Amino acid sequence: MTSDNNKIWKKLNCLARSVEQSSIFDLFEKEPERASRFLLNHSIYHLDFTKQLINQDIFEGLLELAEQSDLEDKISSLVTGSSVNISEGRPALHSALRLPESDSLMVNGRNLVKDVHQTLNEVERIVSKVHKGQWRGYSGRAITDIINIGVGGSDLGPFMVTNALKDFKTSCKVDLDFHFVSSMDGTQIFKLLDQLNPETCLFIISSKSFTTVDTFYNANTAMEWMLGACSNKKLVLKQHFVGISACPEKMKFWGIPEQNQLLFWEWVGGRFSLWSAIGLPIALSIGMDNFKELLAGAHEMDKHFAKTPLEKNLPVILGLVGIWNATFLSINAHTVLPYDGRLQYLPNYLTQLEMESNGKAVTEKGDTVKFKTCPILWGDIGPNAQHAFYQLLHQGTQKVSCDFIAPIKRYHNTKNGSGTDEYLIKQHQLSLANCLAQSRVLAFGNKVVSSNDELPAHKFYNGNQPSTTILIDELNPRSLGGLIAMYEHKVYVMAMIWGINPFDQWGVELGKVIADEILQAIQSDHNNLKSDISTNSLLDIIKAKA
Numbered sequence: 001m002t003s004d005n006n007k008i009w010k011k012l013n014c015l016a017r018s019v020e021q022s023s024i025f026d027l028f029e030k031e032p033e034r035a036s037r038f039l040l041n042h043s044i045y046h047l048d049f050t051k052q053l054i055n056q057d058i059f060e061g062l063l064e065l066a067e068q069s070d071l072e073d074k075i076s077s078l079v080t081g082s083s084v085n086i087s088e089g090r091p092a093l094h095s096a097l098r099l100p101e102s103d104s105l106m107v108n109g110r111n112l113v114k115d116v117h118q119t120l121n122e123v124e125r126i127v128s129k130v131h132k133g134q135w136r137g138y139s140g141r142a143i144t145d146i147i148n149i150g151v152g153g154s155d156l157g158p159f160m161v162t163n164a165l166k167d168f169k170t171s172c173k174v175d176l177d178f179h180f181v182s183s184m185d186g187t188q189i190f191k192l193l194d195q196l197n198p199e200t201c202l203f204i205i206s207s208k209s210f211t212t213v214d215t216f217y218n219a220n221t222a223m224e225w226m227l228g229a230c231s232n233k234k235l236v237l238k239q240h241f242v243g244i245s246a247c248p249e250k251m252k253f254w255g256i257p258e259q260n261q262l263l264f265w266e267w268v269g270g271r272f273s274l275w276s277a278i279g280l281p282i283a284l285s286i287g288m289d290n291f292k293e294l295l296a297g298a299h300e301m302d303k304h305f306a307k308t309p310l311e312k313n314l315p316v317i318l319g320l321v322g323i324w325n326a327t328f329l330s331i332n333a334h335t336v337l338p339y340d341g342r343l344q345y346l347p348n349y350l351t352q353l354e355m356e357s358n359g360k361a362v363t364e365k366g367d368t369v370k371f372k373t374c375p376i377l378w379g380d381i382g383p384n385a386q387h388a389f390y391q392l393l394h395q396g397t398q399k400v401s402c403d404f405i406a407p408i409k410r411y412h413n414t415k416n417g418s419g420t421d422e423y424l425i426k427q428h429q430l431s432l433a434n435c436l437a438q439s440r441v442l443a444f445g446n447k448v449v450s451s452n453d454e455l456p457a458h459k460f461y462n463g464n465q466p467s468t469t470i471l472i473d474e475l476n477p478r479s480l481g482g483l484i485a486m487y488e489h490k491v492y493v494m495a496m497i498w499g500i501n502p503f504d505q506w507g508v509e510l511g512k513v514i515a516d517e518i519l520q521a522i523q524s525d526h527n528n529l530k531s532d533i534s535t536n537s538l539l540d541i542i543k544a545k546a
């Protein structure tokens with residue numbers, strides 16, 4: 001769809017220019033019934049977008065835009081396995097990873113659900129062996145340290161979820177510690193290896209392509225370190241390395257024995273892959289039952305996404321609000337602010353999910369888009385960010401849209417025996433109060449206080465920063481699964497309306513090629529690089545001083 005001369009795009013552009021003259025405060029004055037219109041309650045999720053610069057006309061216009069973009073058909077194409085990843089000619093079936101075993105999904109004559117559950121059984125086999133202390137290292141000692149080596153989608157999802165669900169860490173025969181190594185410069189692995197005992201380490205090499213250089217430099221360092229302790233490479237590979245990839249032949253080439261290989265498929269995008277075998281560290285941490293709860297929560301959200309009318313559909317609303325802010329109001333910064341320390345890494349995870357998916361300027365047909373697409377996304381734990389970057393949100397010169405996320409209940413069934421539960425519940429109430437306070441001040445500025453006194457300029461809060469608040473009954477594997485799936489589908493909604501392909505990432509490829517050329521120049525005796533004067537001069541300095 002093109003935005004040129006399109007009636008609904010024109011109408012929404014007009015509405016945007018008009019609402020820009022108004023304010024969130026005015027909208028609340030004019031529409032006292034906003035809470036019944038713009039606050040959706042769906043089972044354990046409560047999505048409040050009343051504090052967006054949206055009124056009833058705009059809301060209806062956005063729904064019309066979704067209809068005109070054939071969104072319902074496109075949602076159906078996604079979950080039934082059409083080739084929605086056009087540039088790579090394949091489906092994007094992360095939702096299939098969450099289907100129950102009793103379901104079936106035939107794609108090209110193959111029931112994918114069977115494959116998915118076969119792999120889940122393999123994951124379960126490994127989890128059980130490690131948990132029972134039966135997976136032993138070369139010296140016969142049980143594994144105690146799990147080290148995930150991967151980057152991007154092969155790191156961020158498992159890392160975020162393992163941290164978010166630490167309260168659900170399963171108790172088993174061995175006390176497991178989890179470590180995540182991603183950065184190519186070696187910082188993480190260098191520090192980590194010093195603290196570990198090679199006899200009890202299990203390295204998980206996670207890479208969809210099994211070619212990502214960052215991952216293989218780290219993996220090779222780990223292998224060298226292991227061989228320093230046990231020179232029998234075959235034994236080391238068998239007892240200390242698991243591979244997870246969509247390319248079994250590459251795992252084999254690296255030396256991963258067949259029984260230590262876990263497979264997933266080309267139709268799973270890297271940043272959508274935590275539900276696949278890539279989730280092994282999660283399953284090892286929270287146990288298989290909880291991992292299945294995570295999948296079940298995501299599956300509930302998939303069903304909601306596929307079956308709920310657009311105006312009540314949580315991911316659709318999140319997506320339409322996102323489009324309204326980025327494309328029509330030109331608000332090109334978006335921040336995600338969880339009021340729960342367990343979700344510390346959610347913003348970082350969403351950075352890849354949203355920006356690698358939708359940070360694009362050409363449509364699926366190859367036309368340049370004539371509007372703004374994905375905003376810059378960042379975030380942090382909300383309460384900490386209050387003491388860091390909220391100053392800019394309240395009094396800076398940038399328009400920023402915000403997502404506040406908070407569980408309603410926390411610490412209600414802790415059994416820490418320290419007698420602090422009552423105080424911890426109060427701490428959570430403090431956090432909730434701050435969450436609501438911040439969205440209120442961001443929306444209404446100084447108008448939240450009744451005093452009419454003239455304020456000095458530096459105490460002025462303009463307000464009018466739009467936000468959405470997502471309350472979740474409580475954070476557990478099921479609710480987290482649904483929350484992540486909600487954001488995955490939000491990304492798809494936005495891409496479909498913009499007409500772009502959210503499932504490829506060609507923008508990351510050229511840098512890899514050029515880095516390879518420069519690495520060769522760094523490692524050779526001469527600088528033969530045919531490059532620009534800046535790069536060449538920097539390279540000369542590096543070569544002279546390294």
Ligand SMILES: O=P(O)(O)OC[C@H]1O[C@](O)(CO)[C@@H](O)[C@@H]1O
Nearest residue numbers: 152153154207208209212270508
């Ligand atoms: O899992 P792989 O193939 O190692 O890729 C890791 C990450 O690298 C990227 O391809 C970008 O370079 C991401 O899309 C992906 O999640």
